Amino acid sequence: MKKILLALLCGALFMLTACGSGSKVSGNKEEKKTVKIGITQLVEHPSLDASREGFIAALKDAGYEEGKNLKIDYQNAQGDMNNNMMIAQNLVADQNDLILAITTSSAQAAVKSTKDIPILFTAITDPVGAKLVNSIEQPGGNVTGTSDTHPEAIKKTISSIKEFIPDAKKVGIIYNSGEPNSVVNVENAKKVIKEIGLEAVETTVSTSSEVKQAAESLVGRADVFYIPKDNTVVAALESVIKVANEKKIPTFVGEGDSVKRGTFASYGFEYHDLGYATGKMAVEILEGKKPSDIPVGFPENLELVINKKAAEQEGITLTEEMMKNAKIVGE
Structure with missing residues (x-):
């Protein structure tokens, strides 16, 4: 009888511990904590839109889904550089957990606006030349992402x-x-x-x-x-x-x-695939990895x-x- 009571007590303590942690347990599946991601995009066109959609798809496949545990603030500068800078500053002020910057100009604005929030970029031609990262292999700081420049x-x-x-x-x-x-x-x-x-x-x-x-x-x-x-x-x-x-x-x-x-x-190549690869990087960062430890990625298929x-x-x-x-x- 004492053994049964002891087992019940241990089970209750386990449930209390699980409920008090940062994640919820549903059956055997651990639910992701709610995160906020800001997305800044310079202008609308199909390649950039596909990058964004691929990014969101990768998050969903990893268990981060809009309307459940993911809040996305997507803003488009409509080609205006002043809007571009303002968007970056607003996303920082809103204390997003991560910022995705689509295009070089959007990434540069985001990098100027924060050294604390992780920043991912995509659809970037030359991240080193644009002074977004120190190098391809070791980006440094709070920034990494994917370049759309296939060498060939x-x-x-x-x-x-x-x-x-x-x-x-x-x-x-x-x-x-x-x-x-x-x-x-x-x-x-x-x-x-x-x-x-x-x-x-x-x-x-x-x-x-x-x-x-x-x-x-x-x-x-x-x-x-x-x-x-x-x-x-x-x-x-x-x-x-x-x-x-x-x-x-x-x-x-x-x-x-x-x-x-x-x-x-x-x-x-498919920009959706490029965005998806960037989304996988976002999952790594949200789950504890530093941007500085993730090398810049490139398109694989041409x-x-x-x-x-x-x-x-x-x-x-x-x-x-x-x-x-x-x-x-x-x-």
């Missing part, structure tokens, strides 16, 4: 211009020189353009409303368009597509999501993406050879 993506995309459009001589590039990520991408693209014997023709914009005029300014001066991973231009990509279709100018781009929207080709309908609209004759190793969209 720009080289393969630019090289495919000569393969698919052999008569092309000049490559028209549209970008915002105020975006640090764009400057890096364009410099890398220009090196490859020169290496393969083509000529770069540049035009810059400062807002998305200027993109159509910029594209029109390249008509007659460029044989093909190249649109890098530039948030300002990609946000108004349909303006470039309209000019490209009307003037039959093949359009190559810096990421696969823009091909799905109506440009011709790119060597790209594939040629071709839009069949865009090829027709831009006056490109597709061959079986061109399509045999490509992912075909727009059919």
Whole structure:
């Protein structure tokens, strides 16, 4: 009898201890504590949105779900740098447990605003050059994340211009020189353009409303368009597509999501996967790991993406050879 009473007493003490801890026990499953995550995004376009959605999906798969134990404050700066800085400051003031910054400018604003709250970035071209981390392997401080710069993506995309459009001589590039990520991408693209014997023709914009005029300014001066991973231009990509279709100018781009929207080709990857990888980092941090101990991640898979309908609209004759190793969209 004494043994039975002792066992019951131990069981009661165990339950009291479990109820007093930071997690709740439901059957054999430990519930996650409620966390607050702030998300700052410079502008809306499909690649950045996919990154955010992948991030949230990874959290959900790990047991953090909106409406239950996860509160997300998502704010978009709509391309305005003043809004961008204000959003970062507000997310810090609201004492979020973690901040996700999507794009270089958003990450820089977040880093300037706090040294205490963990910050993750995604869709970043050059995190070291942007002074977000000390190095790829050892980020240091309260910041880490994922870069969207696959080492072979720009080289393969630019090289495919000569393969698919052999008569092309000049490559028209549209970008915002105020975006640090764009400057890096364009410099890398220009090196490859020169290496393969083509000529770069540049035009810059400062807002998305200027993109159509910029594209029109390249008509007659460029044989093909190249649109890098530039948030300002990609946000108004349909303006470039309209000019490209009307003037039959093949359009190559810096990421696969823009091909799905109506440009011709790119060597790209899925931004949802990049965001998902960032979300897995967030789980590690929420469960005790320091950002400084998590190396910066990169896209793993790179594939040629071709839009069949865009090829027709831009006056490109597709061959079986061109399509045999490509992912075909727009059919």
